[in-house]
Amino acid sequence: MNILMTAGPAALLPLLMLFPLAATIRQTWPGSESCKGVVSNAVSGASWLVPLIFIVPMCVGLMIVGQLSPLPQRAFASAAASHGPAIGLAVAIAVIIAELWLVLTPAMVVMRFSNPAQRAAMLALIPLNLLLGGGFLAIILAVWP
Amino acid sequence: MDESFVQNVVKAITLFGFGGGILLLFCIIAESFLRWREGQRPFSREMGHNYLFFPLGPLMEGIVANALLIAALTAAYQLTPLHIPVNWWTLPLYFLTGEFAFYIFHRAGHELRIFWADHSIHHSAETYDFTVNLRHTPFSTLYRLLTWTPLALLGFHPLILVLMAINIPAFQTFCHTQRIGRLAPWFEWLFVTPSNHAVHHACNPLYLDKNYGGLLMIWDHVFGTYQRLEESEPPVFGITRQPRSANPLVILTHEFCYLARDVRAAPGLFGKLKVLLGKPGKTFQATHVPDPLVIDRSATKAAGQ
Numbered sequence: 001m002n003i004l005m006t007a008g009p010a011a012l013l014p015l016l017m018l019f020p021l022a023a024t025i026r027q028t029w030p031g032s033e034s035c036k037g038v039v040s041n042a043v044s045g046a047s048w049l050v051p052l053i054f055i056v057p058m059c060v061g062l063m064i065v066g067q068l069s070p071l072p073q074r075a076f077a078s079a080a081a082s083h084g085p086a087i088g089l090a091v092a093i094a095v096i097i098a099e100l101w102l103v104l105t106p107a108m109v110v111m112r113f114s115n116p117a118q119r120a121a122m123l124a125l126i127p128l129n130l131l132l133g134g135g136f137l138a139i140i141l142a143v144w145p
Numbered sequence: 146m147d148e149s150f151v152q153n154v155v156k157a158i159t160l161f162g163f164g165g166g167i168l169l170l171f172c173i174i175a176e177s178f179l180r181w182r183e184g185q186r187p188f189s190r191e192m193g194h195n196y197l198f199f200p201l202g203p204l205m206e207g208i209v210a211n212a213l214l215i216a217a218l219t220a221a222y223q224l225t226p227l228h229i230p231v232n233w234w235t236l237p238l239y240f241l242t243g244e245f246a247f248y249i250f251h252r253a254g255h256e257l258r259i260f261w262a263d264h265s266i267h268h269s270a271e272t273y274d275f276t277v278n279l280r281h282t283p284f285s286t287l288y289r290l291l292t293w294t295p296l297a298l299l300g301f302h303p304l305i306l307v308l309m310a311i312n313i314p315a316f317q318t319f320c321h322t323q324r325i326g327r328l329a330p331w332f333e334w335l336f337v338t339p340s341n342h343a344v345h346h347a348c349n350p351l352y353l354d355k356n357y358g359g360l361l362m363i364w365d366h367v368f369g370t371y372q373r374l375e376e377s378e379p380p381v382f383g384i385t386r387q388p389r390s391a392n393p394l395v396i397l398t399h400e401f402c403y404l405a406r407d408v409r410a411a412p413g414l415f416g417k418l419k420v421l422l423g424k425p426g427k428t429f430q431a432t433h434v435p436d437p438l439v440i441d442r443s444a445t446k447a448a449g450q
Contacts, residue, residue, distance in 0.1 A: 046332055053316045053360065060167050061160030106175075113325040121182040122324070128178050132171045 014089035017097070020055070023048035024097050028105045033112060052097065059098035063137075066144035070137045072096050103133035150231075154304040155215075158311060162207055165315035172275040172318055179324065180274075194393050195276040198266070202281035203314070210286035211307055217290050218303030227300030242301055243309030247359035250285075250292040252370070255354050258407075258428055259421045260288045262400040269396055271383040273346055278318040282397070313359035317342065333373060335362060340374040347380030348387075385426065387440040406431050 022044035026032045035044070062068035069075045072092040080088025107122075107129035114122050177187040222228075229235055254264035263284040270277045289310060297303050320342040327333060327340045337358050345356040355372035358365050365371035374380065388399040404420070410431035411417045420428045 046329070047335075050336075050360070053312060054161075057161050057164030057168060057312075057315065058157070060164030061162070062164075064163045064167065065160065106171075110324055113328065115324070115326060118183065118324065121184075122179070124182055125175065125179065128175060129171075132174060136167060 010084065010090075011086040014086055014093060017090045017093040019043060019048040020052055021093055021097050024052070024100050024105055027112070028100055028108045030108065052101065055094050056098045056101050059094055060102070060136075063098075063140045063144075068095065069144070070095065070099060070140050099133070099137065102136060103130050151304065154308065158211070158304070158308055161308065161311060161315075165311070169275075169278075169315070169318055173279075176275045189272065190391060191270055191272050192274070192276045194396055195270065195279045197393050198281065198397075199279040202283065203279060205283045206281065206286060207311070210283040211311065214286050214290055214293075214310070215303055215307050218293060218297040218306060221294045221297040222300070222303050225298045225300055227298075229300045229302065231302050231305055239301065239305050240309075241363075242296060243306055243313075244359055244361050245364055246293050246296050246306060247309065247313050248357050248364040248368075250289050251357040251359070252368075253288055253292055254285065255357070256424050257288075257422050258404055258425050260285075261425045262404045263288075265384050265400040265425075266397055268346060268384050269388060269399075270346075271387065273321060273323050273343055273380075273382045275318055275321050277321045277346075278314065281314075309359075316360055321346075327374060333362075334366075334371075336360065337362060341372075343380045343382075344372050344374050346382050348383050348385050349378055349381050351375070351378055352380060353385075385441070389440060406433065 023046060026035060026040075026044040027046075027049070059068060063070055068091070069078065072095045075095045076088040076092035078088075079091035104126070107125040110125055111119060111122050176192075180189075181187045229238070231239065254260045263282055266282055267277070267280045270280055293303075293306055293310075296306060317337065320337055320339045322339050323343065325339040328338050332338065333341055337356070337360055341356050341362065344352045347353075352372055355370050356362065356365055357370055362371055386400075386403070388395055390396065390399075407420045407428065407430055408417045411420045411429045416429060423429075
């Protein structure tokens with residue numbers, strides 16, 4: 001409550017970021033297609049993925065130029081120092097979402113929605129996704145320690 | 146215009162370009178990998194064309210054409226006394242307007258022959274994969290400018306419009322795939338998805354000139370150009386006058402050649418303008434010897450009727 005009083009509407013930002021995070025986890029989690037119902041759709045429905053069209057490329061771009069650490073705790077610390085804890089928390093959640101989309105979520109989305117006959121061939125997409133996304137994050141951490 | 150605001154948005158556009166570039170690279174690698182896993186050759190001739198057009202299209206557009214677009218739209222924006230502020234409350238308006246601008250630009254690319262000559266290059270791919278979105282030319286910036294200038298004159302900030310201009314094609318890269326089937330009906334109705342963008346790329350009569358949306362399908366619903374993918378009508382990718390040449394220059398110029406020939410043969414200035422600004426397939430056409438390297442699907446259809 002105290003944070004809400006001092007940070008103003010910005011304190012709602014981390015709360016809002018939880019919805020795209022929940023939607024991302026839902027797309028990533030194997031078997032979550034059985035997750036149905038009004039509440040779960042309201043909290044983690046695919047509509048919450050729309051802001052990610054802006055957020056994920058922006059986070060990746062910021063990581064490339066060294067303005068955002070791929071480590072969420074560091075991203076939190078640097079954003080909190082300049083913009084306050086609420087923005088710091090929102091940035092840390094954005095980093096987690098971006099990293100999920102870098103290392104695993106696309107492969108899981110393709111697996112889930114692909115033709116069942118092709119799924120065996122698609123299975124190898126998971127290690128490829130991990131390799132590309134993990135490799136990218138490792139390079140970023142090596143260049144901008 | 147506030148200098149620091151402009152600098153911040155330009156920086157955001159650059160960062161967005163870097164991030165989108167990495168995601169695009171991952172998609173291209175995944176495309177070849179999946180083709181190999183599916184028992185196909187990792188690279189096809191058509192993919193080769195797509196890669197070849199990348200430096201000419203998206204890269205040139207990102208580096209040069211967008212800078213010119215920003216400059217021209219900013220000049221228009223400075224002519225008008227109307228200025229719509231950019232803040233949290235106006236962002237939804239900007240989003241919907243950016244979508245509308247994309248819809249108009251995209252529809253012009255399909256329904257005016259002079260612009261279709263350029264946009265047909267993107268649609269001439271007979272496959273539908275992530276690399277197809279590399280197949281663009283910077284000429285599209287010209288008709289983006291023509292269709293977006295009225296919005297800048299209405300007071301919409303040009304930098305935000307350009308941010309949308311970069312963002313929408315970047316998002317659509319992920320839609321260029323047949324590996325994802327139809328999603329939930331409400332999602333298909335509201336958003337651009339791989340299946341309703343597949344409709345847009347198909348040349349079946351049912352699917353021609355449909356689904357122009359960028360991120361949302363709402364403007365297609367408003368203007369009656371929405372078409373869902375029907376199970377009974379599998380999409381045939383490509384264009385009605387399909388070039389089958391291995392020469393990338395032919396791919397780049399084939400519709401321009403038809404356009405030039407028809408404009409030359411059209412009677413009078415008004416007739417020539419009607420060819421340039423008419424709808425593809427509905428304008429004056431010069432008689433010509435059929436090219437064996439071009440499949441005329443519209444002619445096949447007419448013969449079959």
